[in-house]
Amino acid sequence: MSIDAELRARAAKVIPGGMYGHLNAVLHGETYPQFFVRAEGARQWDADGREFIDLMCSWGPMIVGHRNPVVEEAAAAQQARGDCLNGPGPIMVELAELLVEVIPAADWAMFSKNGTDATTQALMVARAATGRTKVLVAHGAYHGADPWCTPGLSGVTPNQRADNVEFTYNDLASAEAAAAVGDVAAILVTPFKHDSFEDQAFAEAEFARGVRALADRLGAALVIDEVRAGWRLDLRGSWEGFGVRPDLSAWSKAMANGHPIAAVTGVDALRGPAQTLYSTGSFWFSASAMAAAKATIEILRDTGGVALMERAGDRLRAGLAAQAAAHGFVVNQTGPVQIPWLSFEGDETLARGVAWAAACLAEGVYLHPWHNWFLSTAHTDDEIDRALQRTDAAFAKLRSAV
Amino acid sequence: MSIDAELRARAAKVIPGGMYGHLNAVLHGETYPQFFVRAEGARQWDADGREFIDLMCSWGPMIVGHRNPVVEEAAAAQQARGDCLNGPGPIMVELAELLVEVIPAADWAMFSKNGTDATTQALMVARAATGRTKVLVAHGAYHGADPWCTPGLSGVTPNQRADNVEFTYNDLASAEAAAAVGDVAAILVTPFKHDSFEDQAFAEAEFARGVRALADRLGAALVIDEVRAGWRLDLRGSWEGFGVRPDLSAWSKAMANGHPIAAVTGVDALRGPAQTLYSTGSFWFSASAMAAAKATIEILRDTGGVALMERAGDRLRAGLAAQAAAHGFVVNQTGPVQIPWLSFEGDETLARGVAWAAACLAEGVYLHPWHNWFLSTAHTDDEIDRALQRTDAAFAKLRSAV
Structure with missing residues (x-):
């Protein structure tokens, strides 16, 4: 049993439904970790020590990098x-x-x-x-x-x-x-x-x-x-x-x-x-x-923080667009590049988006299938490029599954 | 001009009314300091460096002593x-x-x-x-x-x-x-x-x-x-x-x-x-x-925190009662001893209470004329006794003024 699963079992006894609100991972099934223990820059670690490049920034609050x-x-x-x-x-x-x-x-x-x-x-x-x-x-x-x-x-x-x-x-x-x-x-x-x-x-x-x-x-x-x-x-x-x-x-x-x-x-x-x-x-x-x-x-x-986030967002959006096309998916990337979201064309139930987000998570990129993401000034070119390596693998996994 | 007064003048430009809410010292006139810079145990220091024995505990939140x-x-x-x-x-x-x-x-x-x-x-x-x-x-x-x-x-x-x-x-x-x-x-x-x-x-x-x-x-x-x-x-x-x-x-x-x-x-x-x-x-x-x-x-x-606060509260209440009587005031001390309040008999406009609280403040005890006070586990016998020395001086000042 993972540490996350153990914590969830304990939480189920003392927190209604095991969790509540926008950080309730119960909605994602067991794919998403519920509990996190550490963060630094553009990275977060869950209770089991898994490292993620963080494209959610704790649902917005983190803007100049974790532990700035x-x-x-x-x-x-x-x-x-x-x-x-x-x-x-x-x-x-x-x-x-x-x-x-x-x-x-x-x-x-x-x-x-x-x-x-x-x-x-x-x-x-x-x-x-x-x-x-x-x-x-x-x-x-x-x-x-x-x-x-x-x-x-x-x-x-x-x-x-x-x-x-x-x-x-x-x-x-x-x-x-x-x-x-x-x-x-x-x-x-x-x-x-x-x-x-x-x-x-x-x-x-x-x-x-x-x-x-x-x-x-x-x-x-x-x-x-x-x-x-x-x-x-x-x-x-x-x-x-x-x-x-x-x-x-x-x-x-x-x-x-x-x-x-x-x-x-x-x-x-x-x-x-x-x-x-x-x-x-x-x-x-x-x-x-x-x-x-x-x-x-x-x-x-x-430091011109907005421009830094736009640069990161442009790089992410361009990379995701190229990857989606290369893997044969039609995606919509909407909103400001620094508060981005990606959906799949015709994916009305969001099932494909959920599967892709889960694949990204498994590859070590934390993002969300139905809520916009957030970038920070800690999302350097290097971090975006590493994230893109992982999202590419997620697209590939999705392609082989459909 | 005191530092507090300077800060108030700046605040008046960028905060409606200069301050708002329960920490708005404007209600007390200029007697009470508005801005605080430091705290330790049962003491707080205002922006001008004046030290107070704190009987408000930041309106309740502090319970095991500032900077525990x-x-x-x-x-x-x-x-x-x-x-x-x-x-x-x-x-x-x-x-x-x-x-x-x-x-x-x-x-x-x-x-x-x-x-x-x-x-x-x-x-x-x-x-x-x-x-x-x-x-x-x-x-x-x-x-x-x-x-x-x-x-x-x-x-x-x-x-x-x-x-x-x-x-x-x-x-x-x-x-x-x-x-x-x-x-x-x-x-x-x-x-x-x-x-x-x-x-x-x-x-x-x-x-x-x-x-x-x-x-x-x-x-x-x-x-x-x-x-x-x-x-x-x-x-x-x-x-x-x-x-x-x-x-x-x-x-x-x-x-x-x-x-x-x-x-x-x-x-x-x-x-x-x-x-x-x-x-x-x-x-x-x-x-x-x-x-x-x-x-x-x-x-x-x-540590039996409640009992510690009750002990402090009993000591404070007994001391204030003796002082009030010695100075010829009839006071009502109401509520739990660890969440105390003192009013003066017949003081319907609270004018006497306001004057006494201001005198306490001038002596270095921070308490409130119309809101209950709070004690913490940092209110040791020594701290209560020091506070009582100061409240005694405040009662004396009030007696000589009436």
């Missing part, structure tokens, strides 16, 4: 002085100043722990500002796992979803139609369409500019949920390239290279309303994760 | 291997096993980051189990800062509170009357009444047993919110002394001595429903805080 020495030193130095104190450390001011400096649409910042804290808090600010209740959200978009937004409806009451009004991503007319409900406090939107189980899609410029104009027309806040995409596409904000600036943004995941933190940033006009909230948490002011965040964002800024 | 070496070593060792990975570490199983071992009403555990995550998740489990929507909550009780429970209503919609039905703490008849609304999924209750701005009150045994019986009669879940009281009153669960076991408990704050973690524990009958939730977070599986939690709970268990 600069980030870890910043966090450890702060931890050694104090983390959870009777007030924040000076680092809270420094981090807020950094966000305001880096993000043009940020005049202020508030910190919390979960991405869901940030999306929830952003909507509270929008509601406080407008005195309205409704939020327009794209059907199928992931904004967290609180009852108001979790994709699973078990344990959720109708009242908890009653303020959501859905539209279709990239369909401006549907957003305008949804707004007819009135009482709209906010339009909440992800920078691109990164729903699970389907190909990713970029936001169309017309859509991005259209929801900005719609929010303005309604007197509602445009909230960009940067939790998944943030820090990988454009440090200034993911829609900066469209010339579209949100009123509020929600940040988390990669913000501190795995240390737990989230943030809401907002424009000056919403500073007063933000001040009226009672929104807090026992660990929201803790200093270590803030030190890690500052170090992470400075590294990304000073 | 065993806890910090466990967390750092895990951090050095990996924290936020593609799956949890073995430590997640070990921690869940420890909770199941220590807490009689726990057959399983799920982990998250905030106390609010845990109370929210517990209600999701109760709703998933019962298919019902309403939750009975005590008027004025604090269960977190999500829209459904935050004490501030700014940015909150009516729908977000529509599933709450209020009763009066320690008034069983009021809970029974509230239950008449029907569709009751859960009764959510704190182990004792620790509302801010008023004297604390123990749960009456009849009330505790009564809400247990009421939940049984309704087929609803009894949920104890242990976020504030947990780990200080009884490691087995705060109502174990009443012979009352909940169906679900929410834990956080002191669980990992300041490292960010929360948990829901539950009985076997709710394991299946818990398994149906989609409830997750980017950092909920991170290993370092779990290692800190295991170390913290083991220290508390193996």
